[in-house]
Amino acid sequence: MRKSSLQTGKDTPIDRFYGIGEKRAEAFYKLGIRTAEELVYHFPRAYEPRGNVKTTAEAEDGEVCSLVLTVANEPKTAMIRKGMTLTKFTAFDEDGVCAVTFFNQPYVRDVAHKGMTFRFFGKVKRDKPNAPAWEFCEPFEVSPRQFKTEKKEKASVSMASPIMEAVTPRGVLRSLVPVYPLTAGISQKLMGSTMKEALSAVSSETDGISEFLSENLLKKYGFCGIHEALRFIHMPETLDDTAVAVKRLAFDELYLFALAMMLSKDGEVKRVDAPLSVIDRAPFMSSLSYRLTAAQMRVCDAVEQDMTGGTVMNRLVVGDVGSGKTICAAFAVYLALQNGKQAALMAPTEILARQHYEELSAFFARFGYQTELLVGSMTASAKKKAVANLASGISSFVIGTHALIEESVRFQDLALAIIDEQHRFGTGQRRKLSEKAENVHVLTMSATPIPRTLAMVLYCDTDVSIIDEMPPGRQKVDTFLVNESYRERLNGFIRKNISMGGQVYIVCPAVEEEETLEGESGERVSMSDLIPLGGAREEKTKKKAATAFAEQLAGVFPEYRVAFVHGKLSGKEKDRIMTEFAKGEIQILVSTTVIEVGVNVPSATLMIVENAELFGLSALHQLRGRVGRGKAKSYCVLVSDSKSEKARERLKILCATNDGFKIAEKDLEMRGPGDFLEQNYGKTRQSGEFDLGIASLEGNVKLLYTAFDEAKATLADDPALEKTGNLELRKKVFSDRAASRV
Numbered sequence: 043m044r045k046s047s048l049q050t051g052k053d054t055p056i057d058r059f060y061g062i063g064e065k066r067a068e069a070f071y072k073l074g075i076r077t078a079e080e081l082v083y084h085f086p087r088a089y090e091p092r093g094n095v096k097t098t099a100e101a102e103d104g105e106v107c108s109l110v111l112t113v114a115n116e117p118k119t120a121m122i123r124k125g126m127t128l129t130k131f132t133a134f135d136e137d138g139v140c141a142v143t144f145f146n147q148p149y150v151r152d153v154a155h156k157g158m159t160f161r162f163f164g165k166v167k168r169d170k171p172n173a174p175a176w177e178f179c180e181p182f183e184v185s186p187r188q189f190k191t192e193k194k195e196k197a198s199v200s201m202a203s204p205i206m207e208a209v210t211p212r213g214v215l216r217s218l219v220p221v222y223p224l225t226a227g228i229s230q231k232l233m234g235s236t237m238k239e240a241l242s243a244v245s246s247e248t249d250g251i252s253e254f255l256s257e258n259l260l261k262k263y264g265f266c267g268i269h270e271a272l273r274f275i276h277m278p279e280t281l282d283d284t285a286v287a288v289k290r291l292a293f294d295e296l297y298l299f300a301l302a303m304m305l306s307k308d309g310e311v312k313r314v315d316a317p318l319s320v321i322d323r324a325p326f327m328s329s330l331s332y333r334l335t336a337a338q339m340r341v342c343d344a345v346e347q348d349m350t351g352g353t354v355m356n357r358l359v360v361g362d363v364g365s366g367k368t369i370c371a372a373f374a375v376y377l378a379l380q381n382g383k384q385a386a387l388m389a390p391t392e393i394l395a396r397q398h399y400e401e402l403s404a405f406f407a408r409f410g411y412q413t414e415l416l417v418g419s420m421t422a423s424a425k426k427k428a429v430a431n432l433a434s435g436i437s438s439f440v441i442g443t444h445a446l447i448e449e450s451v452r453f454q455d456l457a458l459a460i461i462d463e464q465h466r467f468g469t470g471q472r473r474k475l476s477e478k479a480e481n482v483h484v485l486t487m488s489a490t491p492i493p494r495t496l497a498m499v500l501y502c503d504t505d506v507s508i509i510d511e512m513p514p515g516r517q518k519v520d521t522f523l524v525n526e527s528y529r530e531r532l533n534g535f536i537r538k539n540i541s542m543g544g545q546v547y548i549v550c551p552a553v554e555e556e557e558t559l560e561g562e563s564g565e566r567v568s569m570s571d572l573i574p575l576g577g578a579r580e581e582k583t584k585k586k587a588a589t590a591f592a593e594q595l596a597g598v599f600p601e602y603r604v605a606f607v608h609g610k611l612s613g614k615e616k617d618r619i620m621t622e623f624a625k626g627e628i629q630i631l632v633s634t635t636v637i638e639v640g641v642n643v644p645s646a647t648l649m650i651v652e653n654a655e656l657f658g659l660s661a662l663h664q665l666r667g668r669v670g671r672g673k674a675k676s677y678c679v680l681v682s683d684s685k686s687e688k689a690r691e692r693l694k695i696l697c698a699t700n701d702g703f704k705i706a707e708k709d710l711e712m713r714g715p716g717d718f719l720e721q722n723y724g725k726t727r728q729s730g731e732f733d734l735g736i737a738s739l740e741g742n743v744k745l746l747y748t749a750f751d752e753a754k755a756t757l758a759d760d761p762a763l764e765k766t767g768n769l770e771l772r773k774k775v776f777s778d779r780a781a782s783r784v
């Protein structure tokens with residue numbers, strides 16, 4: 043293994059650092075890290091509060107903290123099961139004793155010896171509050187006489203696989219230790235030590251990272267310098283340090299993102315050789331049993347302009363559930379078909395695709411066009427026939443699921459691709475559909491209202507149409523916020539709704555398995571015990587375990603059919619249950635949030651959301667949109683036992699208004715852009731689309747706008763970033779852009 047050389051800089055390859063051989067370097071590559079600079083931009087996701095030191099008397103049962111203890115006897119290792127060893131010893135502080143155990147870490151014997159003092163960080167267990175420790179510990183080799191006598195019998199705790207650090211007269215132990223996202227082959231320890239080297243490499247005078255924000259910006263907003271920010275994020279002494287770092291790094295991210303977007307916008311408009319012609323709308327409009335709302339009309343106008351102009355359409359239609367987006371899409375299809383072209387509509391689930399198909403195939407048949415359905419569950423021969431009809435041009439329109447983007451699907455002359463519920467698809471999937479032909483116009487639809495300002499920022503390369511008006515005569519879904527004490531009445535309300543012919547949705551948040559940290563087999567510390575990168579820990583609420591809750595409900599309502607849909611079911615299974623629910627064969631549908639967006643069950647009259655405080659407002663609003671689709675009066679009940687004033691205040695907004703855009707605006711205001719996007723577009727973040735990274739931690743939407751305003755100002759003064767003062771900024775923007783294209 044090579045030692046790091048002294049002449050290092052930001053471009054120093056990762057394998058030049060101490061202890062990084064070929065294999066470990068590969069592991070770093072997997073994380074997208076090749077150089078010192080890339081490494082220092084790999085931020086912790088949490089910190090272990092190791093500076094939170096308690097005594098054996100103070101630590102509460104289950105508390106995650108540090109104990110400073112002296113080893114009382116030599117560690118002993120026993121084989122407890124095949125391939126599993128248990129190493130244990132007793133240690134003490136002046137208040138009491140602690141049984142320390144390690145699973146499969148026999149080397150602890152070589153480190154810990156009688157009389158040595160360590161800081162142990164982990165979860166403290168108070169097994170039997172009043173029992174003396176020696177009941178379950180090895181016999182003492184150091185006399186426990188050192189205990190304060192009055193506490194002697196009280197303090198008796200244990201720790202399983204804690205992190206241990208030697209307390210020496212010289213060394214200062216860090217009070218906040220970063221926890222990094224890892225991959226196989228890299229431990230926290232290795233990441234931490236390599237990070238230290240990388241930090242010193244990137245601060246090299248000659249080849250290090252240079253400041254790229256202008257003096258003016260740093261002063262105006264009081265940002266710290268880039269080196270300070272990087273040091274603070276990786277080696278903070280206090281939480282204030284991390285806050286200072288996050289503020290600066292979050293701004294960087296948004297500002298660079300804005301600059302990159304603005305710089306790339308020009309010139310990317312695709313021109314079409316033969317624009318479509320404007321068609322006579324009258325037959326389309328008069329075939330409807332209602333008049334389009336003004337908002338729907340605006341969308342149709344915009345779509346017509348896009349598709350008949352000289353460039354390729356890239357338009358997003360955002361409208362609340364039930365605002366009538368489908369008919370706008372149908373108008374675009376009509377325009378394409380009347381021009382002799384083909385169109386495709388992709389929906390995220392089979393059931394949605396089928397619903398669209400039933401409605402739209404009949405609609406277009408009236409104009410003499412044939413529509414195909416293409417979904418996974420069709421027989422091979424049915425699929426083949428549909429594919430053939432599209433390739434030959436016999437059929438003009440196809441509605442389907444992901445099946446549409448399969449290689450075998452070809453078109454005779456595709457001009458329009460529509461993506462329904464766009465946030466359910468990844469960018470790649472969406473692109474695949476539009477790449478089925480040249481110059482395909484793209485129309486995407488989203489039912490998650492988004493504040494106009496945020497839409498402009500996030501989709502600055504897309505045209506956005508907002509449908510902010512509901513068709514007339516829509517009923518308002520009455521919404522209530524209750525706590526557990528209403529459970530009995532709530533059950534009565536469920537019965538009442540069903541007896542009147544209604545159906546009930548009950549949504550529970552998915553209970554994820556808690557992530558535990560590397561290197562342990564016993565119980566230790568989970569991520570939720572740590573301080574997240576953004577700062578203070580949130581109030582922990584008890585989540586309803588959905589599975590147990592569903593079983594319990596089935597017991598409460600033996601007279602009804604209760605079904606449970608959750609993430610682990612196969613798509614087929616989910617669709618089957620949804621279909622049964624839609625047919626009215628199931629009265630109560632318990633689900634984690636997988637209820638298919640857009641599915642129409644007009645007889646559902648009651649939506650109950652458990653642990654409502656864990657959902658974003660817009661997500662709740664969407665769930666509420668599942669009911670009130672028929673004639674019967676419908677209700678939404680938010681159940682929350684949260685004591686947090688803020689949480690209750692947020693939920694009350696839903697009780698007060700049914701306007702999705704107002705709700706989104708409030709949600710954004712109260713939570714900041716990161717949380718807002720994460721909670722309401724959970725999936726989107728995974729697909730990396732608006733991964734705001736560290737910026738999501740600055741819970742302040744103003745920062746987003748500030749960054750965009752500053753980017754605009756920067757480019758107004760220097761459109762191509764060519765001035766000498768912007769040299770470093772230019773390098774940064776372009777190198778980041780190159781990296782993100784990979």
Ligand code: ADP
Nearest residue numbers: 332333334335362363364365366367368369513
């Ligand atoms: P979403 O925006 O959630 O996709 P849909 O397009 O499914 O909403 O429309 C919901 C319902 O409203 C449909 O039954 C549709 O026929 C009806 N609808 C759409 N536009 C109007 C309108 N302008 N007036 C009356 N009903 C409408």
Ligand code: MG
Nearest residue numbers: 367368462640
């Ligand atoms: Mg829809």
